[in-house]
Amino acid sequence: MPVSAPPARLRTFALQTFRNVTTAELTLPSEGIVVVGDNGQGKSNLVEAIGYLRLLRSGRGARDRDCIQHGAAAFHLSASLEGVTATRVTAAVDRQGRKKVTLDGREPERLTEALDALPSVTFSPRDVDLVAGGPQERRRYLDITLALTSPRYLQALRHYRAALSRRNAALREAARTGGSTTDLAAVAAWEPALAQHGATLITERQAWVRSRSAEFVARCAAIGETATTGLRYAGTFAEDASAESLLEALQRQRALDVRRGLTQTGPHRDDLALTLDGHDLRVVGSAGQQRTAAIVLRLLEAATHQGATGVMPLLLLDDPFAELDRGRTERILALLDGIGDGQHLVCVPRADEIPTRFTRLARWTVRAGAFAPAA
Amino acid sequence: MSAIDELITELSRLPTIGRKSAMRLTYHLLRQPAAQSRKLAEALVALVERVRPCDTCFNLTEAAQCAICVDARRDRQVICVVEEASDIASIERTGEYRGVYHVLGGRLAPLDGIGPSHLTIVPLVSRVMQAGAREVIVATNPTLEGDATALYLSEQLRASGATVSRLARGLPMGGDLEYADGGTIVQALAARRAI
Numbered sequence: 001m002p003v004s005a006p007p008a009r010l011r012t013f014a015l016q017t018f019r020n021v022t023t024a025e026l027t028l029p030s031e032g033i034v035v036v037g038d039n040g041q042g043k044s045n046l047v048e049a050i051g052y053l054r055l056l057r058s059g060r061g062a063r064d065r066d067c068i069q070h071g072a073a074a075f076h077l078s079a080s081l082e083g084v085t086a087t088r089v090t091a092a093v094d095r096q097g098r099k100k101v102t103l104d105g106r107e108p109e110r111l112t113e114a115l116d117a118l119p120s121v122t123f124s125p126r127d128v129d130l131v132a133g134g135p136q137e138r139r140r141y142l143d144i145t146l147a148l149t150s151p152r153y154l155q156a157l158r159h160y161r162a163a164l165s166r167r168n169a170a171l172r173e174a175a176r177t178g179g180s181t182t183d184l185a186a187v188a189a190w191e192p193a194l195a196q197h198g199a200t201l202i203t204e205r206q207a208w209v210r211s212r213s214a215e216f217v218a219r220c221a222a223i224g225e226t227a228t229t230g231l232r233y234a235g236t237f238a239e240d241a242s243a244e245s246l247l248e249a250l251q252r253q254r255a256l257d258v259r260r261g262l263t264q265t266g267p268h269r270d271d272l273a274l275t276l277d278g279h280d281l282r283v284v285g286s287a288g289q290q291r292t293a294a295i296v297l298r299l300l301e302a303a304t305h306q307g308a309t310g311v312m313p314l315l316l317l318d319d320p321f322a323e324l325d326r327g328r329t330e331r332i333l334a335l336l337d338g339i340g341d342g343q344h345l346v347c348v349p350r351a352d353e354i355p356t357r358f359t360r361l362a363r364w365t366v367r368a369g370a371f372a373p374a375a
Numbered sequence: 376m377s378a379i380d381e382l383i384t385e386l387s388r389l390p391t392i393g394r395k396s397a398m399r400l401t402y403h404l405l406r407q408p409a410a411q412s413r414k415l416a417e418a419l420v421a422l423v424e425r426v427r428p429c430d431t432c433f434n435l436t437e438a439a440q441c442a443i444c445v446d447a448r449r450d451r452q453v454i455c456v457v458e459e460a461s462d463i464a465s466i467e468r469t470g471e472y473r474g475v476y477h478v479l480g481g482r483l484a485p486l487d488g489i490g491p492s493h494l495t496i497v498p499l500v501s502r503v504m505q506a507g508a509r510e511v512i513v514a515t516n517p518t519l520e521g522d523a524t525a526l527y528l529s530e531q532l533r534a535s536g537a538t539v540s541r542l543a544r545g546l547p548m549g550g551d552l553e554y555a556d557g558g559t560i561v562q563a564l565a566a567r568r569a570i
Contacts, residue, residue, distance in 0.1 A: 151557055155557060155558060155561075159519060162519050163519060163523075165486060166483075166484075166485050166486060166519070166520070166523070167485075169485030169486050170483075170485040170490070173485060173488075173490055182491050182492070183490070183491075185491070185527055185530050185531065186483060186485070186490055186491050186527060188526075188527075188530070189483060189523040189524070189526045189527040189530075190523050192526060193519060193522065193523065
């Protein structure tokens with residue numbers, strides 16, 4: 001693993017008609033920038049736009065067309081980069097839903113080839129949903145973290161989702177027609193693919209949890225968590241995640257699944273269990289404890305990327321320390337430094353809220369979607 | 376609608392033909408001798424009036440049975456199952472296959488509302504039983520849906536006693552490893568053979 005590889009760095013970033021930003025072009029020094037602006041002026045939109053070049057969709061889960069400015073026909077993003085394969089990356093989406101991505105001027109044959117073109121990890125106050133929200137938030141976290149660092153995981157995830165939607169459609173058809181033998185066999189036809197790819201997903205998720213759980217505990221403690229935290233994979237197949245065991249469960253559940261019209265077992269129902277002194281962090285954790293755990297999950301996301309690819313992702317800090325005390329904030333920032341000297345984009349509402357170690361970064365201001373270097 | 380507009384509209388319904396190409400074709404048909412265009416029209420009429428599915432294998436034919444099904448030199452104990460009639464031409468071009476065919480008319484695609492009853496699966500099963508076929512080669516496409524269809528067929532044919540096989544998959548002949556996608560290489564590794 002090339003630990004010493006240079007981090008991903010964003011040199012210039014241009015946006016056109018992306019949400020409230022009509023047009024903007026930013027230049028970024030190696031260490032990064034601080035963007036100062038009141039809430040609702042466009043800080044999070046900038047973070048979302050940069051993050052778009054990682055997942056090729058909104059990291060906030062917004063639909064593509066909702067990212068296009070009102071009255072505009074399309075949005076365009078363009079980045080010049082260092083420390084990654086393609087040094088010029090663009091993305092554009094129009095109202096008809098057409099998406100065009102280019103890497104060094106060339107359109108990749110498949111969109112998945114352009115995934116992670118601009119590696120980044122976003123820290124935002126919304127991350128508390130990772131801990132306090134439903135299991136789907138944590139599955140999404142695992143899927144993104146692993147799919148961008150393991151081609152095997154990405155492939156298994158694509159096949160798993162495709163097979164799952166087809167088995168569910170076959171289940172609904174079987175429910176509609178009364179579940180004849182023919183219908184049940186048409187449901188069963190998707191099960192080996194589900195079992196095979198589902199087993200890969202569970203095995204890789206478990207391996208990730210095993211390799212990162214000690215780090216999770218240690219980093220929560222380093223930030224100031226005095227209770228013992230825990231990170232564990234929770235699912236029906238935690239004990240035996242073989243394709244055979246999944247296949248057998250799918251067969252056993254088939255009749256029940258027909259009645260519900262849904263596949264009720266598999267990695268799409270699993271969870272990443274976070275605990276505090278053995279209890280569910282979702283239930284017993286204070287707001288501050290949940291924020292801490294969410295930030296540590298983001299740290300692990302960055303560390304996983306660096307571990308797998310050698311490249312430290314760009315760290316997008318979208319006012320993540322709001323409402324956290326100064327001591328906690330400083331300890332989090334020290335941890336950030338500890339995982340590598342990545343480039344930072346720090347967004348804060350007021351200049352006096354810039355953490356000390358970022359006060360030397362170049363400053364930009366944003367007002368009503370217009371970005372300008374601070375005087 | 377004028378005759379010109381009508382033809383442009385109809386032509387632009389065809390795959391790979393946009394409105395511009397449809398216009399160009401229409402004006403070309405007007406410019407060429409009328410007899411030539413009439414021949415095209417007659418060929419189209421003949422196509423829809425004479426071509427029909429083979430009673431046995433659902434291949435396209437102008438008789439009750441297709442040329443392959445009536446060919447006495449063909450081995451009726453081996454049946455190759457394909458998604459579409461056009462797939463037969465690809466296999467026939469090799470000249471290597473001496474068995475007969477069965478056209479499914481698609482593949483299991485529940486998201487498009489295509490279930491087993493929309494395919495010619497029941498006729499296939501009774502055909503295999505009646506002929507006492509010794510092998511059924513499933514040549515559906517190597518996609519998620521093609522694979523599920525193959526699996527479904529193998530279940531339906533279990534009682535027939537016929538061996539059900541699936542076309543091998545892996546690297547294409549004359550292909551370059553550098554240009555093969557990850558999924559293909561994984562399959563080729565799994566299905567590697569001693570030399």
